[in-house]
Amino acid sequence: MNIANATEAEICAREPIHLSGAIQPHGYLVSCSWPDWTVRHVSANVTDLFDEAPAALLGTSLREHMDESILEAIADALRFIEPGLAAQRVATTNIGGHGTLCDISTHLHQGLVHIEIEPQLAGADGATSLTANAMIGRVAPLDPGPAFFDQVAALVRELTGYDRVMVYRFRADDAGEVIAEDLADDLEPYRGLRYPASDIPAQARHLYLMNRLRVIPDAGYVPVPIEPQRHAGGAALDLSHHALRSVSPVHLEYLRNMGVGASMSISIVSGGRLWGLIACHHRAPRRVPPGVRATADLFGMYVSMRVAAYEQATAMALYDQSQQLGDVLREATHKGRALADVLPTYLRVIVKLLDADGATMVLGNRQMSIGTVPGGESFSELCAWGAARAGAVAYTHQRADWRSQERPADGLAGVLSMAFGREGDGVYCFRKEQVEEVTWAGHPHKATAPTDDGRRIAPRRSFAAWRETVRGQSVQWSDSDRRIAERLYDILIDLHRRSTVNAEEQIALRLRQHVRGESERLSRLAAILGDMQHLDDDQTRRLAERIGELEQHLHRITGTAEHRHIAARSGA
Numbered sequence: 120m121n122i123a124n125a126t127e128a129e130i131c132a133r134e135p136i137h138l139s140g141a142i143q144p145h146g147y148l149v150s151c152s153w154p155d156w157t158v159r160h161v162s163a164n165v166t167d168l169f170d171e172a173p174a175a176l177l178g179t180s181l182r183e184h185m186d187e188s189i190l191e192a193i194a195d196a197l198r199f200i201e202p203g204l205a206a207q208r209v210a211t212t213n214i215g216g217h218g219t220l221c222d223i224s225t226h227l228h229q230g231l232v233h234i235e236i237e238p239q240l241a242g243a244d245g246a247t248s249l250t251a252n253a254m255i256g257r258v259a260p261l262d263p264g265p266a267f268f269d270q271v272a273a274l275v276r277e278l279t280g281y282d283r284v285m286v287y288r289f290r291a292d293d294a295g296e297v298i299a300e301d302l303a304d305d306l307e308p309y310r311g312l313r314y315p316a317s318d319i320p321a322q323a324r325h326l327y328l329m330n331r332l333r334v335i336p337d338a339g340y341v342p343v344p345i346e347p348q349r350h351a352g353g354a355a356l357d358l359s360h361h362a363l364r365s366v367s368p369v370h371l372e373y374l375r376n377m378g379v380g381a382s383m384s385i386s387i388v389s390g391g392r393l394w395g396l397i398a399c400h401h402r403a404p405r406r407v408p409p410g411v412r413a414t415a416d417l418f419g420m421y422v423s424m425r426v427a428a429y430e431q432a433t434a435m436a437l438y439d440q441s442q443q444l445g446d447v448l449r450e451a452t453h454k455g456r457a458l459a460d461v462l463p464t465y466l467r468v469i470v471k472l473l474d475a476d477g478a479t480m481v482l483g484n485r486q487m488s489i490g491t492v493p494g495g496e497s498f499s500e501l502c503a504w505g506a507a508r509a510g511a512v513a514y515t516h517q518r519a520d521w522r523s524q525e526r527p528a529d530g531l532a533g534v535l536s537m538a539f540g541r542e543g544d545g546v547y548c549f550r551k552e553q554v555e556e557v558t559w560a561g562h563p564h565k566a567t568a569p570t571d572d573g574r575r576i577a578p579r580r581s582f583a584a585w586r587e588t589v590r591g592q593s594v595q596w597s598d599s600d601r602r603i604a605e606r607l608y609d610i611l612i613d614l615h616r617r618s619t620v621n622a623e624e625q626i627a628l629r630l631r632q633h634v635r636g637e638s639e640r641l642s643r644l645a646a647i648l649g650d651m652q653h654l655d656d657d658q659t660r661r662l663a664e665r666i667g668e669l670e671q672h673l674h675r676i677t678g679t680a681e682h683r684h685i686a687a688r689s690g691a
Contacts, residue, residue, distance in 0.1 A: 140356065141342035141365035143335065145406065146237040148345060148363060149181065150356075153197075153232045156181040156190065160231070160356060162363075164343045168215045168236065173346045181234075185214065193225050193234065202227040205330045206235055206362045208409060222409040226360050229350055235363050240408055251417040254278065258422075263429045268299035271397065271422055276301045278415060279383065279407055281399040285309060286387075288395040291595040295319060295395070318373070324393045329359050331386045332416045335366060337404035338374040338381060374400075381405035383412070385419035389427040390598075397422070434599040437472055441603050444468050445610035458614045462546070463487035469607065473535060473600055475548035482544050482615070492549060493529055497522045502543030505536040509545070512537055512604045518552065518591040525591075533593030535600070537608040539615050546611060548604075550593035 142148050142162050150160035158181055161173045169176065169184050182190060189212055196209040206224040214221045214236060224235045254274045261267040268286040276284040283306055286299035293316035300310045319327075327333070342365040350356055358364040374382055381404050385397040397419060407415075444465060451461040459482040466489045470478045477490030481502065493501055504521040505513065515521060518532035533550035596604075 140348035140358075141344045142235075142358075142361065142363040143337075143365055144340050144343050145336050146235055146363045148361070149176070149234045149236070150231045151181050151234070152230070153227070154194075156232075158184075159351065160345055160347065162343050162345055168217075168219060168221075170216045177346070186212075188212075189214070189223070193223070193232070196225055197227065197232065200225070200227055203360070205360050206233070208413060211239065211409075224362060224409075228360050229354075229357055231350075233361060235361060237363070237409060240406055248414070248417065250278065251414045251421075254414075254418050255421050258425075263426050265299065267425075269301070272299045272301040275385070275397055275399065275415060275418065278418075279399055279411060281381075281383065281401045281405065282306060283309070283400040285398045285400075286395060287314075287398045289319075289324075289393060291597065292316065293321075293324075298395075323367075323370075326359055327384065327386045327393050327396065328388060328391075330362065331388070331419055332362075332383070332412055333366075334362075334383045334407060334412060335371075335374070336381050336406045338371050338379055339404070340371075378402060383407060383415070385415055386423070387419065387426055388423045389430050394423070394426055430599070434602065437599060437603050438606060440468075441472055441606050441610075444472070444607070448610065448614055452614050452617060458482065458611070458617075459485040462611075466546075469546065470548065472603055472607070473548050473596075474550075474594075475535070476531070476551045477549045479547045479549075480545075481547070490549075491529055491531060491551060492547075493522065493527065493531055497524060497527060497529075501534065501536075501547060504534070505538035505545055505547060506541050506543040508536055509538040509540050509543075512601060512608050514596045514601065514604070516550070516593045516595040518593075531593075532591055533596065535596055535604055537604060537611060539612050544615070546607075550596075553592060553594050 144164060146162075147165050147168050148160065148162040149158060149165065151158055158176045158179055161176050163173055165176060166172055171184070176184065189210060192210040192212075196207060200207055204226060206226040208222060208224045210223045212221065212223065213219060214223075220239045222237045222239060224237075226233055257274060258267055258270050261270065272284045272286050275281075283300065283302040285297045287295050288298050289295050290313075295314045295316075295318065297309045297312050300308060302308060345356060348356055374380075377400070379400045379402065381401040383399040385399075386393060387395040387397065397415075448458070448461060448465065452458055459480075462480050462482070466478045466480060466487060470476075470490055475490070477488065477492040479488040479492045479498075479501075480486065492498075500522050512535065514533070514535040516533040518524075518527075521534050522531075530551045531549045532552035535548045536545060537547070538545035
């Protein structure tokens with residue numbers, strides 16, 4: 120990639136945040152080969168725990184430094200931990216010469232057992248599963264909507280004691296928006312603010328999927344290096360699953376620029392994708408005990424389950440309706456009616472299923488519209504746009520993608536195309552322009568800064584509200600919209616092909632009937648002429664030749680019609 124010409128998103132996405140080679144200083148790391156417990160990596164601060172330098176631990180057996188009971192607890196946990204999954208809390212015990220009470224977590228990755236050790240806080244308030252159950256009981260009666268997420272933010276703030284807790288949802292364009300918030304009285308609210316996709320780039324969102332809970336007790340920390348930083352094979356040590364992983368220095372600068380001294384995030388996952396985050400901020404450094412974090416993680420899993428179930432139920436209800444529509448259309452066309460005659464009756468149902476403002480059907484010389492649709496030059500542009508994308512569902516929420524008019528009178532911006540062929544036949548659904556006054560948390564387009572060799576990621580220093588008027592766009596077509604459209608498309612194109620073949624068969628049948636009737640009439644005429652004895656031989660011969668020519672002509676017509684019918688069916 121040419122750094123000088125790279126986009127902000129590309130620069131943000133290049134940062135190898137999972138290969139930081141360091142951990143946060145509130146814990147310790149020991150990584151061992153398995154199953155011999157030979158120490159392969161340690162954090163540079165392990166001297167504080169074991170009273171031995173990192174070099175003295177490397178290459179030795181962990182049995183020399185930890186009680187066998189601790190290793191047995193880790194080994195028992197490893198039986199249920201798949202390689203590549205997030206760290207699991209396995210024990211709370213005293214470790215080292217000073218008998219420090221620590222929480223221990225472990226996971227398997229790159230052929231190593233990674234053991235993360237975190238000293239417990241004195242007098243730490245350990246939340247329990249009963250706390251999680253009580254929190255769940257408070258939100259259980261609510262559907263995932265504004266009241267639900269407001270309650271989620273309030274409960275997590277009550278549990279953790281952070282100054283601010285937000286529910287942050289990712290939009291289809293990967294920008295984020297604060298949809299709920301609970302905060303201290305003297306803080307400025309962030310509800311409704313939008314953050315550009317570059318604030319949480321793709322590789323960061325991927326890590327949020329791997330680790331449901333991430334915590335930074337002190338945004339001003341100095342990273343603790345891991346010794347050695349590279350795996351035995353020479354590759355950098357992958358810290359994707361480490362709870363203690365040191366985060367990007369850019370992110371730490373970003374937090375400090377926001378006036379945040381500590382943060383925690385809980386992932387909300389739906390359908391395997393990162394739906395959003397429960398984001399917690401505190402103005403001063405703040406340690407959250409592992410027990411409280413475990414409760415927050417359990418509550419976060421419940422929130423994820425509710426969001427995923429709600430989205431799935433909504434999508435399935437619409438999918439079932441699309442199936443019912445398909446059944447109705449199949450029954451009507453199987454009775455001999457053409458799709459062009461049946462479909463107009465059900466355009467209103469398609470508009471409702473896809474939450475559109477209008478729809479147009481184009482089938483040959485037949486056209487039918489409902490609701491708000493484009494006309495004139497825009498209609499020609501639409502057909503050309505759909506024809507170029509025939510064979511699959513195509514969609515856009517950007518007006519400029521499919522029409523040249525900047526301010527069309529119909530106000531339409533989004534289109535979803537279910538085109539059947541190169542002529543533009545198909546069904547098109549439309550959405551009106553949604554003029555938005557977007558309030559960003561600072562200028563959204565300043566994610567990089569110039570350097571001597573190109574550009575680097577540069578977190579924003581100002582988070583003052585920055586307003587932007589967005590035009591030429593509709594509400595984006597959701598994943599659910601696209602799945603429903605793809606199902607409808609499969610049904611419609613199948614019925615369209617069947618309808619085309621049926622029409623050709625009807626034409627061929629009528630043609631054969633016509634030819635057969637003409638042949639019968641000519642045969643009767645020939646018989647009559649044969650009986651006409653008063654005509655001389657020369658007149659009879661000329662009439663017979665003429666009748667023969669007509670019969671041959673009709674046979675040629677019959678053969679050509681049948682050949683075209685067979686070719687049409689094989690082409691379908």
